[in-house]
Amino acid sequence: YYEQHYAPAGMQPFDSLRPYLDLIKEPSNEKFSEMVVRYLDIDSVLRYMLLVHACGMMDNAVNNINIWAHYGRDGLRYYFNPWDLDVSWGLDDEENADAMYGIELFDRLVGLDCGGIVRDRVKAIWQEYREKAFNQEYLDKLMDRYEQELNASCAYYRDAIKWNRSTQELDMYNIYSYALARFEMMDRRIDALTCEENRDRYLR
Numbered sequence: 001y002y003e004q005h006y007a008p009a010g011m012q013p014f015d016s017l018r019p020y021l022d023l024i025k026e027p028s029n030e031k032f033s034e035m036v037v038r039y040l041d042i043d044s045v046l047r048y049m050l051l052v053h054a055c056g057m058m059d060n061a062v063n064n065i066n067i068w069a070h071y072g073r074d075g076l077r078y079y080f081n082p083w084d085l086d087v088s089w090g091l092d093d094e095e096n097a098d099a100m101y102g103i104e105l106f107d108r109l110v111g112l113d114c115g116g117i118v119r120d121r122v123k124a125i126w127q128e129y130r131e132k133a134f135n136q137e138y139l140d141k142l143m144d145r146y147e148q149e150l151n152a153s154c155a156y157y158r159d160a161i162k163w164n165r166s167t168q169e170l171d172m173y174n175i176y177s178y179a180l181a182r183f184e185m186m187d188r189r190i191d192a193l194t195c196e197e198n199r200d201r202y203l204r
């Protein structure tokens with residue numbers, strides 16, 4: 001699905017989309033890497049990728065991706081954001097906390113280490129996530145707060161009635177344990193990925 005919100009004067013309706021399609025279809029690894037550096041906001045792509053893997057967002061690996069084409073001082077750049085996040089945190093795949101999702105564009109970025117910076121940025125961004133949003137102490141406080149708020153407000157109860165769930169009071173344990181398992185799995189994979197002897201590996 002493509003929607004044009006804004007196009008610079010003199011451009012055709014699909015001009016903002018064409019470079020992205022050319023990039024993902026480019027057979028040459030060298031040309032692909034050049035196009036990545038030119039067109040993609042690499043941190044945006046990597047933050048998206050790490051979020052999808054860390055949170056078990058299986059429905060956002062190939063679907064439910066907002067790709068924003070922005071014209072700035074450096075020309076056209078693509079930015080990535082998720083939407084429709086209801087299938088996450090093990091909701092549909094609670095038993096498989098070690099699953100990694102095949103995301104062709106992202107796997108190729110990491111495998112080629114485009115621009116010679118991708119793997120280092122993967123490690124740096126993941127460290128930032130672990131020190132802030134995915135820090136266990138912060139997660140403990142957040143889970144406790146959400147559980148109290150959703151139960152006290154009867155929001156979870158109303159949702160359970162609507163969807164005919166047998167459990168009408170929220171227990172965050174499943175989400176909490178799934179999150180910790182995912183984060184620890186990501187720690188191991190990213191440590192392995194950024195070791196010198198594994199420079200040709202993908203995140204998966």
